[in-house]
Amino acid sequence: MSLTRQLISGGFADLEKSARFLDAPELKTVDRERLLADLAEAADPDLALQSLVRLLALRPHLRSVLDQPARATFPLFRLLGASEALAEFLMRRPEHLDVLTARLAPEPETVPAGRLRDALMAAVDADPEAETPVAGRTGPDAWVALRVAYRRLLTDLAIRDVCALDPLDFLPAVGAELADLAAAALDAALAVSRAEATATHPAEDVAAVRLCIIAMGKCGARELNYVSDVDVIHVIDTVPRPDGSTLTDEAAVTIGTALAAGVARVISASAPEPALWEVDANLRPEGREGPLVRTLASHVTYYQRWAQNWEFQALLKARPAAGDLELGERYRAALGPLVWSSSGREGFVESVQAMRHRVSENIPARDRERQIKLGAGGLRDVEFSVQLLQLVHGKVDESVRVATTTAAIDALASAGYIGRADAREMGHHYRFLRLLEHRIQLVRLRRTHLMPESDHARRALAKALLAPEETVRPAPEALMTEWARIKRDVRALHERIFYRPLLNTAAHLSADDVRLSPEAAQARLAALGYGDPRGAMRHIEALTAGVSRRAALQRQLLPVLLGWLADGVDPDAGLLGFRRVSEALGTSPWYLGLLRDSSSAAERLCHVLSSSRLITDLLEVEPEAVAWFGNDDELRPVPFAAQWAEIRSKMSRHASADAQIRLVRLTRRREILRTAICDAAGLLDQAAVGRALADADRAAVLGALHIAEREVFGDPQDRPEPPTAMLVVGMGRQGGREIGYGSDMDVLYVHDPRPDADPTEARKAAEAIVARLGVLLQQRCTPPVLAERPLTLDAALRPEGRQGPMVRTLSSYREYYHRWADTWEAQALLRARPLAGDDDLAARFVELIDPVRYPAKLDPAAVREVRRIKARVEAERLPRGADPSRHVKLGRGGLSDVEWLVQLLQLQHAGAVPELRTTSTLDALHAAVEADLLPAEAAAVLEESWLLASRVRCGTIIWSGRPSDVLPADRRALEAVARWCGYPAGSAARLEEDYLRLTRRARGIFERRFYGT
Structure with a gap:
């Protein structure tokens, strides 16, 4: 060959x-x-x-x-x-x-921790038996000796590892020995640091300070990688000097800080032999900003009073590793009760969820698919699942209070909190992922958690995973296929482990699977975010009990759905909503099939059920809309023309006005629901939401107008020509197609009598139509929905306001606007848009008002009047006690500020700049920039503020089902609105900060441009 x-x-x-x-x-x-x-x-x-x-x-x-x-x-x-x-x-x-x-014939067993410590102590000439060992060597020589001895022991371990007959089975022992080796290195480094400290502090003072290095993370759990930062916390205590005197706390902290800093220097400072790893003390109280060392009492005070929830989760892994181990055991005994009661702390669920999301968000996009540790289905998913279960059940069950992940999996299975089959699978997958990580790091001893990209490196990795007797040459493709399978399994295991036992308990299933006690089940639900665990168990039982196909499918689906609901703002409301929708759909075969076959549809449904009272209520009476969740095309808003065509067709098949208006209202409700779901799915921006909702309202008004005209004028086929033509004109946000959920409709009513008609009869007919129109649209659908708001028509912007006639002729409008119109009325007309009625009359009305709202020149007195009215609105219309910085409509930098500034620019310049002649706030804002009337930077701030305020307004009614113009102060409501605004979970405070900062900037621009200040 x-x-x-x-x-x-x-x-x-x-x-x-x-x-x-x-x-x-x-x-x-x-x-x-x-x-x-x-x-x-x-x-x-x-x-x-x-x-x-x-x-x-x-x-x-x-x-x-x-x-x-x-x-x-x-x-x-x-x-x-x-x-x-x-x-x-x-x-x-x-x-x-x-x-x-x-090691030509390597022993399979590991080296005891004591032997590792003795070897490294000997390397730096320290006495391992001394109560406070002080090395005979200091400086770089000692550092090099320690690092060389460490790497010799590491090489010895690596030989045993790569020659192990079963690498997966040997892996926990490797992680334990690596952690013991790191602890031995910390002990030897502390001995060197003590010797070095005597150069600047009296030797008896140095000896009087006891320091314990608490290992955290993987080192604390004795499952360390070949290359990893070693997370530590330092705790100190003092003993009397030989003369019986004691150190002051200040002196003890100074010496303790020198000892801790010296340890890090011995391990990782520059020297002829490369550093071992980074000693990372950032998990200490107050992180980087906190003191490097603390007394035990100071640690306890901090964790009792100021620690965040994630810090207790981190303490799950705490282990006295080096130095004064008796002090370390006192530390662990003092903080243990706080750790095991932390799942009952306020905000525990939110903090755990936020940590999960932060881990995912911090992965660079280019590395997301290669991440073994942090990616979906990676090591962090296993560790998170196990730690959360430990925190939940370890509160009352001491048997699960173990630090090592593989041991914790076994303990949870033995105690009955994880099914044994699931535990075996999770344990295997965790060891496989850790073995991948070990083999990748071992090549160059670099801290990495990324799957290599080259075929050669992947082929070598695949071979490194094999046991020595395996002779089949692995292909890189096979490795990637196996890794992908394990990632999928890990994601599925999370759902099975957390939620299936709840179902088994609720449905009283037997078996091989875990069935939790009622107390354990409720504790688990509470830790996952359910505020009423007992109520949640009742809903689960109702959904899964029995032997029907529906119950069987619910048992199959709920482990996944419960997790998605738990990720929402209000899991309890989401689960109740899911039950209500499921009961409304009964045995519809397509419903559960959709949830089973379309994970995106199911996830969307869970998202809206746990985040929106409005959508949940609407879904209960429009349950067929669930079918839209699986089809983006079905979710897209239906254009106005298509809505009107549908309404007209349906009305033609019913003779009674009640039946016709019911169809109109149902169509409007359906399209509001469709828009809200589409919005929740992230398929619409705020401007598109406003247009879609405005179109739904316009179609409803047009339908109601046809019904009212038929009632007043008679059947079009039998009646003579009507005495007057009718027109409904949209004003305000409806005119600009910028409305939100639940908005009222500002309107003007116009009629134009036939030349041969009796003016009095024409007026009475117009008034009857207007009155009937309001009644028709105010009626609620059947069945009624608490969160649904009928469409209210408000004609307060008509000439002479509420004192003027409800409806006027076109000639009356002409005379009024020519002779008596105030500046505010011209301003109001900037957003006038014909909605329904006679097309010819609409064109003539627009022709009439254009010179009024787009004057050739705006008198300075009119400008002063606009400013005066705006100041009055701010002073008088803001609700008493409302915080101006949080009122999204009338508050500082909110909707009103942006709209009034844009409208002033339109009044001043639209006569000369045709692009400003639009009812849309944003279109007018963009036109002002193009015409050099507003700097682009200022316009960008105004637009962002206007859009965020609009989004907050919509999010508030979506969340609660009730309209509100105030940025919520309640944290859960603020979190819900933040999610609706596109923020990740746990961003309530971030939304609040962004809104206040942005509106502050918008207000500054408004004041300079509007008031000239």
Whole structure:
């Protein structure tokens, strides 16, 4: 067989380079066939060959090792093919090459923690038996000695790891020994630090300070990676000096800080031998801003009074690792009760959810699909699931109070909180993901959690995962397929582990699966965010009890749905809403099938049910709308023309006015619901929401107008020509198509009598139509919905206001606007838009009002009048006691400020700038920028403020079902509005800050541009 074919068969990738290394002088006397067979055992044969040649160049005597039986040389090639960094360590420190020959037949067991500590203490000449060991060596020499000894022990462990008969089974032992090795390094570093501290502090003072280094995270849990920051917290205490005196607290903290800082310096400061890892103390109280060391009493006070919820979750892993271990045990005993009661703290659920979301959000987009640790279905998902279950059930069950993830999984299964099959699967998947992480880090001893990108690296990784006796050469594709499967399983396990036991309990199922006690089930629901766990269990029982197909499907679906509901703002309301919708749909076969087959539809449904009272109420009476959730096209708002065509067709099939207006109102309600769901799905921006809602209202008005005209004028086929033509004109936000959910409609009513008609009869007919129109639209649908608001028509903007006639002729409007109109009336007409009625009359009305609302020149007195009225509105119309900074309509920088500024610009310049002649606030704002009437930067702030205020207004009614013009102060309501505004979970405070900051800037621009101040 040719050399090229041999290399390919042996798994080499760089054939040319490897062929050159095989011809190196160092391998001249080596049996090539035997060598190629040995190299084939390596995960990366190319790397193993290169490292071997470089080692032989430094220590030629190693050549004799290659003549030993294959079983004896196997560890050598496994290590060299797995870790370039450890091979380089041996090249850098060839005096430690004996570790290779010492482990030619590696022992499977791990090295006890005591032996590791003794070895590292010996390296720095410290007495491990001394009560307060002080090293005989200080400075860089001691640092180097410690780091070299550490890496020798690390190499020894790596050899046993890569040669393990079952790498997955051996993995927990590897993590434990790595953590013990790190703890031993911290102990030795502390000994060196104590010796160095005596250069600046009296030796008796240094000896009087006791320091315990509390390991956190993976080191604390004894499941450390090959390369990882070691998270620590420092706690100090003092003992009397030899003369019986005691240190002051200030002096103890000063010395303790020097000792802790010295440990970090010994481990990771620059020296001839590279640093080991970063000693990270940022999990300490107050983080980076807090003191590096504290007394035990200070720690307890902090956690009792000021600690955040996530800090108790972090303490799950706390373990006294180095220094005064008796002090460390007192620390653990003092804080343990706080940890195990933390799930009952206010805001616990929100803090856990926020931490989960932060982890996902902080992954760079380019790395998201390669993340083994933080990505979906990764290590963090397993750890989060296990820790949350521990915090929930460990409150009363001490058996689950263990730090190591794999041990915690077993403990939760033994205690009955996880099904044994699920526990086996989760344990296997966690070890597999950790093994991936270990093998990737081992290559260069770099802190990484990313799947490699090259086929060569993935092929080597796949081989590194195999047990020694496995001879099948793995393909990179197979590795990626297996990893993808495990990620999917991990995501599914979260749902099964958290929610299926709740279903088994509620439905009284037997079995192999877990069935929680009522108390445990309620504790779990409470920790997941359900405020009324007992009520939630009743809903679950109602949905899943029985042997019907529907109950079986609900049992299949609810583990997923409960999780999505728990991610919402109000899981209890969401679960109740789901029950109500499910009961309304009864046994409809398409409903549960949709939820089963379309995860996006089910997730959308859960999102709106737990975040919107308005949508939930509407869905209960329009349950068929659930079908829209799975089809984006069905969710898109129906255009006005299509709505009107549908209304006209339906009305033609019913003779009675009551039946016709019911169809009109139902169509409007349906389209409001469709718009709200589409909005919730993120398929509409705020401007599109306003247009869609305005179209639904316009279609309803047009339908009601036709009914009213028929009642007053008679059937069009039988009646003579009507005595007058009618027109309904939209004003305000309706005219600008900028309305929100539940908005009233500002209108003007216009009529134009026929030339031969009796003016009095025409007026009476018009008044009758207007009166009937209001009554028709005010009626509620049947069945009524609490959150539904009938369409109220408000004609307060008519000439002479509430004192003027409700409806006027076109000629009356002409005379009024020509002779008596005030500036505010011209301003109001800026958003006048014909909605329903006679098309010719609409065109003539627009022709009539255009010169009024778009004057050729605005008198300075009129400008002063606009400013005066605005100031009066601010002073008089803001509700008593309302905070002006939080009122989205009339408050500082809110809707009113932006709209009045834009309208003043229109009054001043629309006569000369046709682009300003629009009823849309945003279109007019953009036109003002194009006409150089407003700087683009200022306009951008105004637009952003207007849109956010509009969004907040909509979000408030969506959440509560009741309209409000105030940014909520209640935290749950504020969180719901923040979610509606597009913020991630846990962003209530962020929305509040953004709104107040943005509206402050908008108000400043408004005052400069509107008042000239």
